[in-house]
Amino acid sequence: MSETMRLQKYMSGAWICSRRKAEEYIRDGQVLVNGEIAKIWQSVNPDSDIVTLGKWAKMSQQDFVYYKYNKARGVETTCAQREGNSIIDIIDVPERVFPVWRLDKESTGLIILTNDGRMTNYLTHPSFWHEKEYVVETFGAIGDSELEEMWRWVMVLGSRTKECRIERLAAGKFSIILTEWKNRQIRRMVEEVWSKVKKLKRIRIETINIDGLMEGQIKRLSHKEKNQLFKQIGLAV
Numbered sequence: 001m002s003e004t005m006r007l008q009k010y011m012s013g014a015w016i017c018s019r020r021k022a023e024e025y026i027r028d029g030q031v032l033v034n035g036e037i038a039k040i041w042q043s044v045n046p047d048s049d050i051v052t053l054g055k056w057a058k059m060s061q062q063d064f065v066y067y068k069y070n071k072a073r074g075v076e077t078t079c080a081q082r083e084g085n086s087i088i089d090i091i092d093v094p095e096r097v098f099p100v101w102r103l104d105k106e107s108t109g110l111i112i113l114t115n116d117g118r119m120t121n122y123l124t125h126p127s128f129w130h131e132k133e134y135v136v137e138t139f140g141a142i143g144d145s146e147l148e149e150m151w152r153w154v155m156v157l158g159s160r161t162k163e164c165r166i167e168r169l170a171a172g173k174f175s176i177i178l179t180e181w182k183n184r185q186i187r188r189m190v191e192e193v194w195s196k197v198k199k200l201k202r203i204r205i206e207t208i209n210i211d212g213l214m215e216g217q218i219k220r221l222s223h224k225e226k227n228q229l230f231k232q233i234g235l236a237v
Contacts, residue, residue, distance in 0.1 A: 004043040007033065010051060025053060046126055053117040064116040065095045066221040066229075070213040071111050077102045087111065091218050100124060101132065101205060104184055109134070109202035110210040113218075122233045123205070129162075129179035130233060133204035134186060138195045141171040146193035154192040156182050161189060172198070207232045 011022035011031070023040065025031050031038040032052045044051060069091060071077065076086045077099045087099055097113040100120050114120060123130055147168060153160040165177040176186060187197045203210045207228040213219060221229070 004045050007031065007038055007042045007044050007051070010044050010046060048127070050121060050125070052121055064119075065093070065097060065114060066116065066119070066226050067091075067093060067097065067113040067218050068208055068210070068213060068221060068225075069099075069111045069113055069218040070210055070215050071103055071108055072215050073106060073108050076105050077111060087113075090216075093218065101181065101202075103202060104187075107200040107202065108215065109200075110205055110208065110213075111202075112205055112208060119230075119233070119235060122235055124181070126180065128233065130206050131177050131179055131204070132181070132202060132206075133175060133177045135169070135175050135199075135201045135203055136173065136186060136190065136197060137199040138172045138190060139198045140195070142174065142190075142193070142195050144168070146195060147174060149193050150176070150189050154189050156185055156188045156192070161185065175203075 007026065008019040008022040011025070012019045022031075026038050026040050026042075029037050030053055033042060033044055034050055038051075069087070071087065074085065075090060078086050078088070091097075091113065093113075095115055097115050098120070100112040100114060100123050103109065103111060112123070122128055147166050150161075151164060151166045153163065155161075161182070162178075162180045164179070167175045169175055178185065182188070186200060190197050208221065208225060
């Protein structure tokens with residue numbers, strides 16, 4: 001069972017906003033925990049509590065927007081403006097959206113952006129195992145035994161990783177499908193088997209893939225893509 005954590009910390013990790021901004025949302029009465037207005041001192045259990053931003057939860061379905069974006073190397077997936085390097089500085093959309101699932105600065109690939117807190121919670125909450133697929137290149141070849149070790153489990157941040165799916169693509173290249181998220185997980189997994197990541201690209205989140213999306217390009221999800229994603233994660237359209 002997971003330990004509880006301060007609500008601000010949970011929001012910071014789940015929605016990629018600063019703790020200060022999270023406190024503003026809580027003080028404004030915009031944050032709900034299990035459907036109840038949250039308190040500034042409140043703690044939550046990441047495995048059992050459902051946290052939503054009430055402001056967005058009360059919006060009509062027509063107000064929600066969903067985008068996919070192909071992040072380039074060097075772009076930070078944070079809502080904080082950082083001298084032109086944050087994803088919010090770079091994307092050009094009329095709505096206020098936030099990124100779902102962080103990618104570190106050196107990694108590239110698929111980011112989903114939305115103003116739908118409900119969908120974000122379903123995608124990022126640890127009690128829901130949703131697939132994220134990556135293509136990884138290493139410095140030099142990586143052996144079959146090392147790939148098998150990562151497939152079964154390695155220790156990352158003090159706990160075992162969940163079993164994943166790995167397919168070799170070349171001597172120093174493989175694809176990996178995860179159903180969990182730990183900070184810099186793939187890089188840490190590769191380091192645990194005495195190798196090092198050269199390139200890391202996310203190519204799919206559940207039913208949404210990066211096919212046809214050029215680096216730096218952002219595109220609104222089609223009606224079909226949104227419906228397929230919602231069906232897959234168990235949300236009503």
